[in-house]
Amino acid sequence: MKLPFAALPLETSTIDADGTLTLRYECPLCHRESSVSGVDRDRWQAWRHGITGPVTEVFPHLTDGEREILKTGVHPACWDLAFSEEALAEFQDDDALQPYNPE
Ligand SMILES: [Zn+2]
Numbered sequence: 684m685k686l687p688f689a690a691l692p693l694e695t696s697t698i699d700a701d702g703t704l705t706l707r708y709e710c711p712l713c714h715r716e717s718s719v720s721g722v723d724r725d726r727w728q729a730w731r732h733g734i735t736g737p738v739t740e741v742f743p744h745l746t747d748g749e750r751e752i753l754k755t756g757v758h759p760a761c762w763d764l765a766f767s768e769e770a771l772a773e774f775q776d777d778d779a780l781q782p783y784n785p786e
Contacts, residue, residue: 687738689731690756698724708756712765717758719749727753 692706693716699705704722709715722742730741730753738750748759757765764770 686733687730688754690752690754706753708752710756710758710761712757712761715758717752717756719745719752721745722753 690708692708695716696704696706696718699720701721702724703720704724704727705718705720706722706727707716707718710717721744726735726741729735730738735741738754742750742753745753751757751759751762
């Protein structure tokens with residue numbers, strides 16, 4: 684059984700009045716909070732333990748961005764920024780790839 688890549692939610696995640704989860708994460712790119720609400724608890728538990736299928740099948744009602752947060756905690760806007768043409772161009776710039784040297 685292969686476990687899906689599922690980010691570890693923060694302890695501030697909650698079970699809401701309707702019994703669904705609001706899962707909160709720390710975005711690894713900007714370190715601010717990201718969250719997804721209305722997540723079915725049983726489905727989420729089964730998914731993260733690899734019992735059910737891919738995230739798109741288990742959570743068809745969530746947006747692509749919300750599913751990405753469940754997997755990585757990364758905000759959709761942060762993905763866009765990190766993989767924008769400008770960012771990729773910078774990555775291909777030789778100067779940007781020099782190792783850090785404090786001297
Ligand atoms: Zn972010």
